[in-house]
Amino acid sequence: MTWHVSEEDLRAYAQGELAPPVLWSADAHLTACAPCRAALAEVSDPVALDAGWERLDAELDAPRPGLFESLLVRLGVADHTARLLAATPVLRGSWLGAVIAVLVLSVVAGNVARTAETPTLFLALAPLLPLAGVALSYGPALDPTYEMAVVSPTHGFRLLMIRTVAVLVAGLGLNGLATLALPGYGLRALAWLLPALALTATGLALTARLGPVLAPSLVGGAWIALMLAAQAAHPAGGEPLAPFTAAGQGVAAAVAALAAGLLFAVRDRFDRSGPFGRSGPFGRFRGSAV
Structure with missing residues (x-):
């Protein structure tokens, strides 16, 4: 994997301030990249990290309008x-x-x-x-x-x-x-x-x-x-x-x-x-x- 989420974006992600489409890219990347998840854990507190994953779950579960x-x-x-x-x-x-x-x-x-x-x-x-x-x-x-x-x-x-x-x-x-x-x-x-x-x-x-x-x-x-x-x-x-x-x-x-x-x-x-x-x-x- 040649690309990783920058530390600045990880901090914004942890604080809930990262906006789409960078947010979506970070969400997708973090699901497959253990080093980035470890880096995220270092710059975030558990509450903020849980909020980020909840946002991901909500985005994935949201029904698409017909x-x-x-x-x-x-x-x-x-x-x-x-x-x-x-x-x-x-x-x-x-x-x-x-x-x-x-x-x-x-x-x-x-x-x-x-x-x-x-x-x-x-x-x-x-x-x-x-x-x-x-x-x-x-x-x-x-x-x-x-x-x-x-x-x-x-x-x-x-x-x-x-x-x-x-x-x-x-x-x-x-x-x-x-x-x-x-x-x-x-x-x-x-x-x-x-x-x-x-x-x-x-x-x-x-x-x-x-x-x-x-x-x-x-x-x-x-x-x-x-x-x-x-x-x-x-x-x-x-x-x-x-x-x-x-x-x-x-x-x-x-x-x-x-x-x-x-x-x-x-x-x-x-x-x-x-x-x-x-x-x-x-x-x-x-x-x-x-």
């Missing part, structure tokens, strides 16, 4: 918020691919078997996708990035809203693109939007009391039961099912508004002790978060 995260930061989103958004599980390729597959199949079915005034299968499935996406975006049982989300400097309710907005933008966007593939139905193909908002808002509002798994499961089950009951009331087809009529859309809008109000009223439950144990629905006490 393209989406880097773009959010460039747009002015805070670093920790951008990381939470980029790490949202349902924004990964597997979830988006599954959603696209479901939408494609329902759109094909709506265009091929056009026996009713509305694409019933598409309208029944589309509201469930945002609900499922939001449910999979938080909570220790479903979110693989849960620990990172827990230690983020963000209140529980704000974290929930960040993840929800990310999911809704992706889910509603894909639903909207699928709607464009059903031009023959006109505006009737948009009848999924209000039910989707109603289901998502209701699931979020009930999460504060029932948890991030049971609440959306019950809401999704109730929607499926409603669709089955509506189908049984019109077995011959030919007319829109009750949830997709003008009256049904009005009810969905009212439910969405009421659920949003309830969610706002119980927002503090996401930051303090509650029926989820000592830590609220996110698994730990977040009252001191900034």
